[in-house]
Amino acid sequence: MNFKIATLALALTAAFGGNAFAQNTNFRGTIESFDGKMIAVKTKDGRSVSAELPENVTVAATKAFTAADIKPGMKLGVTTVKGPNGAIMAIDVRPIPATANVGLSPYDLAPESTMTNGTLEATAAGSNGQELTLNISTGTVKALITPSTAMSQSTPGERADLKPGETVFMAARKEGDKYIVARIQVSKNGVKPTQ
Numbered sequence: 001m002n003f004k005i006a007t008l009a010l011a012l013t014a015a016f017g018g019n020a021f022a023q024n025t026n027f028r029g030t031i032e033s034f035d036g037k038m039i040a041v042k043t044k045d046g047r048s049v050s051a052e053l054p055e056n057v058t059v060a061a062t063k064a065f066t067a068a069d070i071k072p073g074m075k076l077g078v079t080t081v082k083g084p085n086g087a088i089m090a091i092d093v094r095p096i097p098a099t100a101n102v103g104l105s106p107y108d109l110a111p112e113s114t115m116t117n118g119t120l121e122a123t124a125a126g127s128n129g130q131e132l133t134l135n136i137s138t139g140t141v142k143a144l145i146t147p148s149t150a151m152s153q154s155t156p157g158e159r160a161d162l163k164p165g166e167t168v169f170m171a172a173r174k175e176g177d178k179y180i181v182a183r184i185q186v187s188k189n190g191v192k193p194t195q
Contacts, residue, residue, distance in 0.1 A: 024171040024182055026108055027051075028193075031186070034162040039181065041168055051172045051179035053159075061157030061188040065095065067130055067145055069153075070123065075100060078116045078134060079109045079195070080143050090132065090143040092194045093151045102136045109195065116141050150194035154185050161186050169193040 029043035040050045070076070070093070077096040083089035091110055100117055107115035118134030118141060125131075129146040162168070167187040172179035185193040 024173050025179070027168075027170045027172065029168065031162060031164050031166050031168050033164055034159075036159070039162060039168075039170070039184075041170060049179065051170065051181045053162075053181045053184065057181050057184065059157040059159055059161060060154040060183075060185040061161050062152050062185055062191045062193050063155045063188065064191050065093070065151045065153040067093075067151070069095075070120065070130075070132070072120050072122060074120045075102070076118060076120055076132070076134065077195070078118070078132065078141075078143050079107055079113050080116055080141075081110055081113050083144070088141065088143045090145045090149045093132075093145060093149060094195060095153050103138070104136060104141070116143065152191060152194040154193075155188075157186060157188065161188055167192040169195050 027041055027043055027049050029041045029049075032040040032042050032048065034040070034053075037052060038050055039053050040048060042048055075096050075098055077094045077100070078090050079092040080088045080090055091113065096117060102117045102119065105115050107113045116134055116136065118136040120132060121135050121140065122133040123130055124133075126144070129144050129149075132143050132145060134141045134143065169185045170181055171183040172181045185195070187193060
C-alpha cells in the first residue's frame, strides 16, 4: 500500500469533504415500528430514534455477499481499521455502484475506522486471509479480509420490508427537531446490513 498517499487522501477528505458526510447521521439497530411515514428504530446503543421516511427515498434490502463474489474491476466499499503491526484490516466489504466516487473518508462503523471506496485491482491469498488491492485514483490501498470480516450487498427493497424486528441501517439528516431519512437499508431473509 502507498501509505503516504492514502494518509494524505484521508486528511484531504476530512478537511475538505467532511461536510458532505457530516450532514447525515448514521443509525444502526432494530425497527420498532413503521407507519408508512415515520420509522422508529432502537439503536445498538439502546436509544430510540424516530425519523421521517420521504416517499422519494428508495428502500434497499440486503442479500448475501461473499469473498467468492469479489472480482477484479468491481467497485467496493471497504471499511477498515488498523490491525496488529499496522496491517489494514477489512471489517466490512460491500459492492457499491459503478458511479460511486472513490477515495477515503473517516467512518463510524468502528472506532477510528475508515471507509475506502475503490476499484478492485487484484486479490491475493495469504496465510491470514485474502488481501484486496483497491485503486482510489490517488493511489492504492491494501486491505485484508479475514474470517471475521462482515459482508453484504444491497438489493432493491420496498417499504413493506420495513417490519418491526428487522435490522436496519439508516442515514438521516437533522432538520429542526426531527430526522429525515436520506438512505435506508433493511435486513431480508435473515441477511443483515453490515455497514
